Amino acid sequence: MDTDDLIDAARALITPGRRRILGITGAPGSGKSTLGETLVAALGDQAVLVGLDGFHLATGELDRLGRHDRKGAADTFDAAGYINLLRRLRSRDDEVVYASLFDRSLEESIACAVPVPRDTPLVITEGNYLLVEGAVWGPVRELLDECWYMDPGDDVRLDRLIARHMSFGRSADEAHERSHGSDQRNAELIRATRSAAHRIVRVTPGRAALKPAEEATP
Template sequence: MTARRTLRPAGIVAEAVALPGRVLLGITGPPGAGKSTVAEDVRRQAEAAGRTAVVVPMDGFHLAQQVLDARGLAEVKGAPHTFDAHGFVAVLRRIREQRDETVWAPAFDRDLEQPVAGAIGVDPDTDIVVVEGNYLLLQQDPWVTVREILDRTWYVEVPDDVRRARLVQRHRRFGDDLERATRRALGNDERNARLVAATRHLADLVLD
């Protein structure tokens, strides 16, 4: 049964960093829940505890915008089929199994709205790898494999009205007018959020 905890990062992170060896910790939840903020907080606290840590975001595996445009997928960007899911799984497997050399993962540039290859290095001495993204618990191939690779998965949850307001603000920050930002937040983002919410029960921990 999934445990439920109000977010008290220091104590929760202490539990994760106490695990031996390399730890792959998944941070999941719907769009706008605050996953990136939690992931970065975990990284900082892990390093403060003397562990080397890095964040690997699922968003780095977005298909390039020109590919989405060419395939008519631009309006559903962020849906599961707009990612290189097989590539994501392959890199996570390398991070799990390969400790003798650096594994390079892509990042996602919010200003460019594009993935950037080889931007994040997971060095051999990295202890904590925080994997952040919407679909870490999705029960579809090949996403279903992700949960098997991760040691722990935490689900970040906030009230829906807060999450939607954040998404509108995010879209406006990156150039959308209010009408388009609202349409995206209540349309494609909301469909994706419902898909992610259906995986909540699979998380090891739900963070309020």
């Protein structure tokens, strides 16, 4: 299957008059945001993209907690706030729900930057920890109709991640250290959630393949 098949699979979730939520997860650099943006661009006003990254704790709060050097780890997000957002989105009680947006150039979240109208039938949400078990993150899975796991392979993912860090001002050494250090520790936690996904999306240059999770090889 290629990108058009992924778009068709997302479109199949759309039911007029109902709200469905599609999650996209995977390790840092796996292509979650890119796929989410591609799907929304294709589906137009039938879908909106909401990112978990909008729930990054602010830099000042990370400094206060002593977690700034681990930014991106599971405990550097407002998990409860994200879960409450998903609950509001699912209930459709509000005319519009405003979600936050993470600005990578600022390394901060911008509140109320993403409007989600009540009549938008599909919300696509992407983030690292959508399938992590436990009291903190476990409720997320129950709020998703489907969750896809992005798996481009570690070589592609790490190359992409290093390039991304460098594009935002880190030196080559800093980008390599971050990608193989704290980002890799996060990736190992996320990789353990792979078997819980409804689909595994394998990405190769110019092509994406979508498989049921039970058919995908580790």
